[in-house]
Structure formats: structure tokens, C-alpha cells
Amino acid sequence: MRRFLFSQTSCSLLRRQRRPKDIPHRWFLSSASFSTAEYDDGDAFQSSPSKVKIFDRHLKRTQRDRAAWLLRPNDSFVHAVAENLVDRLEDCKKTFPTALCLGGSLQAVRQMLRGRGAIQKFIMMDTSYDMLKLCKSSQLDSDNENIETSYVVGDEEFLPIKERSVDLVISCLGLHWTNDLPGAMIQCKLALKPDGLFLAAILGGETLKELRMACTVAQMEREGGISPRVSPLAQACDLYMFSLISVAHMVRDAGNLLTRAGFALPGVDVDEYVVRYKSALDLIEHLRAMGETNALLQRTNILKRETALATAAIYDSMFAAKDGTIPATFQVIYMTGWREHPSQQKSKRRGSATISFKDIQKQFGNGS
Amino acid sequence: MVRLSKRLLKEAGTGVNKTLSEILVCPLSKQALRVCEEPPSLISDSIGVSFPIKDGIPCLVPTDGKILDTDDTMKHDNAADDSANNK
Numbered sequence: 001m002r003r004f005l006f007s008q009t010s011c012s013l014l015r016r017q018r019r020p021k022d023i024p025h026r027w028f029l030s031s032a033s034f035s036t037a038e039y040d041d042g043d044a045f046q047s048s049p050s051k052v053k054i055f056d057r058h059l060k061r062t063q064r065d066r067a068a069w070l071l072r073p074n075d076s077f078v079h080a081v082a083e084n085l086v087d088r089l090e091d092c093k094k095t096f097p098t099a100l101c102l103g104g105s106l107q108a109v110r111q112m113l114r115g116r117g118a119i120q121k122f123i124m125m126d127t128s129y130d131m132l133k134l135c136k137s138s139q140l141d142s143d144n145e146n147i148e149t150s151y152v153v154g155d156e157e158f159l160p161i162k163e164r165s166v167d168l169v170i171s172c173l174g175l176h177w178t179n180d181l182p183g184a185m186i187q188c189k190l191a192l193k194p195d196g197l198f199l200a201a202i203l204g205g206e207t208l209k210e211l212r213m214a215c216t217v218a219q220m221e222r223e224g225g226i227s228p229r230v231s232p233l234a235q236a237c238d239l240y241m242f243s244l245i246s247v248a249h250m251v252r253d254a255g256n257l258l259t260r261a262g263f264a265l266p267g268v269d270v271d272e273y274v275v276r277y278k279s280a281l282d283l284i285e286h287l288r289a290m291g292e293t294n295a296l297l298q299r300t301n302i303l304k305r306e307t308a309l310a311t312a313a314i315y316d317s318m319f320a321a322k323d324g325t326i327p328a329t330f331q332v333i334y335m336t337g338w339r340e341h342p343s344q345q346k347s348k349r350r351g352s353a354t355i356s357f358k359d360i361q362k363q364f365g366n367g368s
Numbered sequence: 369m370v371r372l373s374k375r376l377l378k379e380a381g382t383g384v385n386k387t388l389s390e391i392l393v394c395p396l397s398k399q400a401l402r403v404c405e406e407p408p409s410l411i412s413d414s415i416g417v418s419f420p421i422k423d424g425i426p427c428l429v430p431t432d433g434k435i436l437d438t439d440d441t442m443k444h445d446n447a448a449d450d451s452a453n454n455k
Contacts, residue, residue, distance in 0.1 A: 058431070098387075121387050132425055150388045153427040158395035160428035165391040 064128035067291030104174025195341035263337025
């Protein structure tokens with residue numbers, strides 16, 4: 001039942017954020033199969049991946065190639081996220097000899113490791129060859145010298161990793177661009193050894209809300225308004241650089257995703273980072289450097305210069321602080337999950353309790 | 369310096385290092401890959417696709433793969449030969 005509901009939610013999410021006039025009727029029919037319920041048998045890669053293509057993976061790859069050249073060595077936002085993610089390794093007693101790091105901010109994750117998790121073999125995977133080249137050529141820190149690092153160009157949707165072969169999968173700010181997030185997570189789970197850890201940080205739906213608001217207003221102003229049939233949010237998404245139709249729109253969804261992918265002991269938490277920029281154009285430059293610009297399949301390719309400038313101006317007037325900087329919110333959802341192992345704690349079977357809750361109440365709560 | 373040259377030698381030998389050759393599989397069929405020395409590539413026999421290795425970095429994105437000619441596969445692999453005959 002829950003599965004059914006879930007596919008309903010994701011469907012309505014998509015509907016809200018897309019321009020309905022562009023979507024052929026067939027699309028709605030196929031969106032029913034967006035739920036990866038049929039993957040639950042664990043053969044995610046055997047059956048065909050989700051038929052609905054939301055993101056242009058090829059474009060994303062090109063954008064990440066570009067990001068490799070624009071990458072900022074000391075990007076405080078990316079470093080904060082990577083630090084937060086990698087820090088979780090310290091909470092585990094377990095060590096992780098073999099670790100797989102998926103695309104997104106590879107470089108930052110490697111810098112932040114600093115010997116945590118006692119990783120011996122580190123495999124870095126990205127869709128962009130240039131990005132890996134950059135990682136390969138950059139100087140290794142002294143802390144990471146003993147780690148044997150390998151590089152693979154690969155797609156998270158088609159993970160080229162053998163089953164039960166790695167102890168840890170880290171994905172820092174990359175998975176939100178996959179068309180089939182549950183499928184990608186199932187593949188990560190399969191790649192893990194039993195009792196292996198999956199750590200991921202993805203951007204949530206609240207990300208860049210200011211930019212989206214400014215875009216909508218600018219478009220209404222410059223391009224003669226938005227017809228009432230069309231969702232403003234979708235317009236803003238189409239129009240500008242960044243959009244998120246992440247399946248994990250909310251924390252609860254992220255939790256569901258983990259459970260559905262079959263991870264044991266799932267944990268989800270959310271952080272909001274507010275980054276301050278000198279102007280909206282600086283924000284766009286930063287998004288480019290992170291490779292986080294719009295990669296929707298149904299995007300509008302042409303952004304009118306006038307509209308872009310109006311967006312920057314509106315952003316400034318709506319959100320600017322006293323010192324002239326503008327804030328941008330990034331909502332990061334952190335997900336943690338383990339591959340099942342007999343040693344992990346489990347809840348008991350339903351109905352196996354021997355003591356009634358009423359008795360417990362009598363014992364401890366004196367009428368309160 | 370020694371370490372660097374060692375690493376270079378290792379990569380020059382097989383195209384991919386030991387760790388990778390142990391854990392990498394075909395992204396589509398999840399079956400084992402075979403290393404091809406010349407040109408450096410990883411070949412998935414189950415689907416007859418070769419994935420290039422560029423500068424020691426294997427490229428396993430499905431769109432990077434090249435579908436092998438049947439003649440080529442027959443020369444290299446008996447299993448592929450059989451399947452071609454069965455057709």
C-alpha cells in the first residue's frame with residue numbers, strides 16, 4: 001500500500017514541477033512505472049531502468065567536465081558537506097578497508113578523509129573523465145598517502161561494481177541528478193559487503209528557493225506573465241540554472257528511499273546551509289563550479305539576457321542583506337544505511353511480546 | 369619518485385590496477401570483464417561491448433562502450449564463437 005502511495009507522490013511531484021503543456025499524455029501513463037517496486041527482488045539492473053527520464057545525464061556529464069576546470073579548491077560549502085558526511089565514519093567502530101566514492105564532490109571527500117574509517121583502498125568514480133583526471137593529478141595529502149586510490153569513469157545509474165565487493169559507499173552531492181534514485185541506491189546496496197555502510201548527501205527540494213522565487217518574478221515581469229495553467233515553480237526550473245525534482249523531496253521520502261532500497265538501520269537528517277554571495281551572478285558562477293546547473297531534459301535552452309538580468313536585480317531587491325550580500329539556501333539531506341548482517345540489531349517479530357504495555361505503565365508511570 | 373614509477377609500471381602492464389580488476393564488472397550485465405591489452409580496453413563478453421581505458425582510467429559509462437563486431441569477438445573468445453554459431 002505504501003509503495004502505491006509513494007508512486008503517487010512522486011508522480012504528483014513531477015507533475016507540479018513540469019510544464020503540463022509539453023508533456024504528452026503517454027508520459028503520465030508511463031509515470032506509473034516510475035515506482036521501482038518491481039526492482040525489489042534485488043535484480044535492479046536486470047530489469048530495465050526507470051522509463052521516465054527527467055534529467056539529461058549526458059548534459060550533466062558535460063557540466064561536470066566544465067566543473068573540473070572551474071572547481072574551487074577551497075569551496076567552503078562543499079567542504080562543510082563533505083566534512084559532515086565523512087565525520088560519520090568516526091561514529092562507527094567498524095573500519096572500512098575498501099571504499100567507493102561516487103561522483104559529486106570527490107575531491108572534497110578525499111581531502112576530508114584524513115585517515116578516518118581506516119580506508120586502505122579508495123575507488124573514485126565519476127561520470128566525468130576530466131574530473132577524475134583532476135583528482136588524479138592533484139597532490140595527495142600526507143594523511144592520504146597510504147591509501148591506494150583508483151579511478152573509474154562510471155554512471156551511478158549503471159554501477160560497474162561487483163556485488164559484495166566494497167565496505168563503504170560515499171556519495172557526496174551527486175545522487176540527486178540520477179533519474180532513478182531508488183535504482184541507483186539499490187545498486188549501491190548490492191555493491192556493498194554485508195554490514196557495509198552507505199553514506200550519501202543529496203540536495204533537497206528547498207535548495208535555492210530564493211533563486212527560484214526571483215526567477216518566477218522576473219519571468220512574470222519580462223515575459224508577459226505566466227499563464228495560470230502553468231506552475232510557476234516549473235517555469236522557474238525550466239528557466240534557470242538549477243532545479244531539483246529529487247525524489248527525496250522531504251526527509252520522510254529519503255527515509256522511505258532507504259527502506260525501499262533495502263538498507264538496514266536507515267538514518268536521515270537534514271541541514272540547511274545559507275551561503276552568502278556578492279551578487280546573483282556570483283551564485284551562478286558557484287553553481288557552475290560545482291556542476292550543479294540545470295540538467296532537466298525538458299529545459300528551455302534559451303534564457304533571455306533581459307530576464308537573467310532582471311532575476312539578478314529582483315534577487316538583490318528581495319533578499320539582499322544590509323551589507324549588500326545575498327543569501328542562498330542549500331538544503332542537504334544526509335542518508336545513512338547499512339547492508340543487512342546477522343550481527344545488526346533487529347526489531348522482534350510482531351506479537352512476540354511477553355509483557356503488556358499496560359503492565360509497564362503500572363510499573364513506571366504512577367497515574368501520570 | 370620510486371612509488372610513482374612503480375605505479376606507472378603497474379598501470380602500463382595491465383591497464384588497470386589489481387583493485388579495480390577485482391571489483392569492476394560490466395555496468396549493464398554485471399558480468400565479469402576481460403582486460404584487452406591492445407588497444408587498452410575492458411571487454412564484456414556477455415554483451416559483446418568493449419569499454420576503453422584512457423590513461424589508466426577505465427571508462428565504464430554505457431555510452432562510452434563500443435559494440436564489438438562478431439568477427440572480432442570470435443577471434444578473441446570461444447564462448448562468443450559458440451553463441452554466434454548457434455544463431
